[in-house]
Amino acid sequence: DAGVTQSPTHLIKTxxxxxxxxxxxxxxxxxxxxxxxxxxxxxxxxxQYYEKEERGRGNFPDRFSARQFPxxxxxxxxxxxxxxxxxxxxxxxSRQGSNTGELFFGEGxxxxxx
Amino acid sequence: QKEVEQDPGPLSVPEGAIVSLxxxxxxxxxxxxxxxxxxxxxxxxxxxxxxxxxxKEDGRFTAQVDKxxxxxxxxxxxxxxxxxxxxxxxxxxxxxxxxxxxFGKGTHLIIQP
Numbered sequence: 001d002a003g004v005t006q007s008p009t010h011l012i013k014t015x016x017x018x019x020x021x022x023x024x025x026x027x028x029x030x031x032x033x034x035x036x037x038x039x040x041x042x043x044x045x046x047x048q049y050y051e052k053e054e055r056g057r058g059n060f061p062d063r064f065s066a067r068q069f070p071x072x073x074x075x076x077x078x079x080x081x082x083x084x085x086x087x088x089x090x091x092x093x094s095r096q097g098s099n100t101g102e103l104f105f106g107e108g109x110x111x112x113x114x
Numbered sequence: 115q116k117e118v119e120q121d122p123g124p125l126s127v128p129e130g131a132i133v134s135l136x137x138x139x140x141x142x143x144x145x146x147x148x149x150x151x152x153x154x155x156x157x158x159x160x161x162x163x164x165x166x167x168x169x170k171e172d173g174r175f176t177a178q179v180d181k182x183x184x185x186x187x188x189x190x191x192x193x194x195x196x197x198x199x200x201x202x203x204x205x206x207x208x209x210x211x212x213x214x215x216x217f218g219k220g221t222h223l224i225i226q227p
Binding site: 033055110 | 157
């Protein structure tokens with residue numbers, strides 16, 4: 001079975017630009033979460049989506065937004081990029097909603113902002 | 115004080131040794147506790163998942179949770195060079211859903227052949 005897939009794997013942007021990252025969950029999983037992992041740190045929670053609705057949000061500015069599609073795939077958008085947005089962006093999926101149990105992560109999209 | 119504290123290491127041990135990794139936390143509402151393994155430039159892989167206090171064993175891995183002390187541990191028996199990775203502890207109030215998971219910084223583990 002295919003795991004969580006993310007695209008693109010690597011990308012380089014300049015300050016002020018916007019970026020869209022994509023995620024396909026494991027087949028049968030309806031919940032998608034996004035995390036930001038800065039080098040040398042643990043992942044930080046950005047969003048959780050379940051059944052196409054935002055169910056939870058971490059401490060990130062409004063420049064970060066996301067959505068989930070009817071096929072449960074998801075996009076993370078970041079506007080007005082800052083140097084500090086350079087990080088590995090991880091998508092995770094799980095079967096259920098709020099009490100999800102186990103999260104399964106993808107390989108991530110590595111964003112570099114110059 | 116961060117919500118989850120984890121020694122970043124590196125922790126270097128010889129092959130075959132028992133490895134002990136641990137985290138402390140401050141939020142007494144955490145009920146779900148996880149350990150993830152992350153190889154360089156890869157996504158985290160779930161190793162162990164426990165609810166509330168107690169022990170859980172899976173092969174060479176044992177997870178312990180002591181909620182009274184706000185302390186969790188992961189033990190790796192008969193460590194192998196392939197166990198060399200960063201180990202992240204994670205925890206949440208509701209299982210990692212709407213409140214997300216709170217991670218430690220990760221401990222970089224090196225198993226010497």
